[in-house]
Amino acid sequence: MTKQIVVPFGPQHPVLPEPIHLDLVLEDETVVDAIPTIGYVHRGLEKLVEKREFTEYVFIAERICGICSYIHSNTYCECIEQIMGIEVPDRAQYLRTIWSEYSRMHSHLLWLGLFADSMGFESVFMNAWRLREHLLDDMESTTGGRVIQGVCKVGGVRKDIAPEKLDEMLKGLKGIERELQDLTTVFLDDSSIKNRLVGVGRLSCEDAYQLGAVGPTARGSGVDIDLRSTGYAAYGKINFKPVVEHGGDCYARCAVRAKELFTSIDIIEQCIRKIPDGPVDVKVTGAPDGEFFARSEQPRGEVIHYVKGNGKKNLVRHRVRTPTFTNIPPLVTLLKGVELADVPVVVLTIDPCIGCAER
């Protein structure tokens, strides 16, 4: 029998943007088990809900994550609105959808860049981030923030987008779409990338479902779950098809993210064409009394916000189940049987966002 050794991976590792620790049990060069440890960036944001008014907590909810920030605030607001029975104006719903998709695109481009970097493909990394910058510029000019938008509030949104700006965004997206075609062709067709990814870290459809994988990790294995299909915000009025790949390997997960960029562009275009005129917010009076679970689709998968209030300004409980947290059990399964040299690539394919997972 081969001798087993344990190699620590992280919390500080060149491919990891955030700290997660994995103890890799190796036999020769093959990983036979992985033991994850989290707890390096816990901030106690859920507890803070007892100390802040529910309207101000939106800004804290947004700061759970630095990349998928907007959708956190959107989901939290949806919870409060459902408890208090607030009807959000249509225009606000469409604006929320537009910003959600922008944030998904910038997150996916960030990931594609980091992923290319982890394989040593520096020029693709630079190009992905160059394109991401255009999206961040649009976000900054419409919301005021590059990655922390702070534009969602209970009862609507804080800023409106002028029709001229919407046209400008539409034109900008056309240009970005052309450049994205060039970029994603490299990810999907390049032989060196294929050699590195195809067949590595395979997760079967049953495993993905049983272990509770969400987002691109699940869709890469053929599980057709996309929370946007449930029609929250304005998604119910938009035609789109979730991207599902059946390979289950690293290449499939990469392909899902690359193709979702175009779905996002399509959704934004539809939103801009259909957006109605009208107010963007309603006045909120009183305080939430009750509880609600809201689910929405983040770049990394399904996020669940649970909010409980007792009729006072401060909420009683706020619980967030983030996509990375649910994707850790699939990650452990993915790692079993891969070579040590493939571990960084496999870990990155679930798009780990530890700041989210620990709150």
Add this chain to the structure above:
Amino acid sequence: MALFQMTKTVIKSLFSRPATLMYPVNVAKKTANTRGHVKIDPAKCITCKMCQRKCPTQAIEVDNKERTWQIDQMRCVVCSICVETCPTKCLTMDNQYRPAMTARGGIEKFTVAGPKKKEPAPADGAKPKETKE
């Protein structure tokens, strides 16, 4: 196929201007909406404490006896809620980021005019006074 795609991108990058800016020699691009940092017009502040109550990070401290308005720029997350709630619009959002610091600090204290009922805003009451830790 893919090699050709990448070559196209590389050639395009070769003949186009750099995508990056020589910051800080060239000014970073900012839009009118950009949230940079909070500024106060001390002559208009009535020390109503609305900003202090609304601040999610408790960066603002208002003392209505001393008539001071204090912000900890290191705590401030630039969410702009104070600017929105200010009844006299004495708070504004500047679209330039505040300069980087090399030591702890960032507390800015201003003597403000105070409530209008008691006395009209004195012309010399608008003296910004900065204190450091």
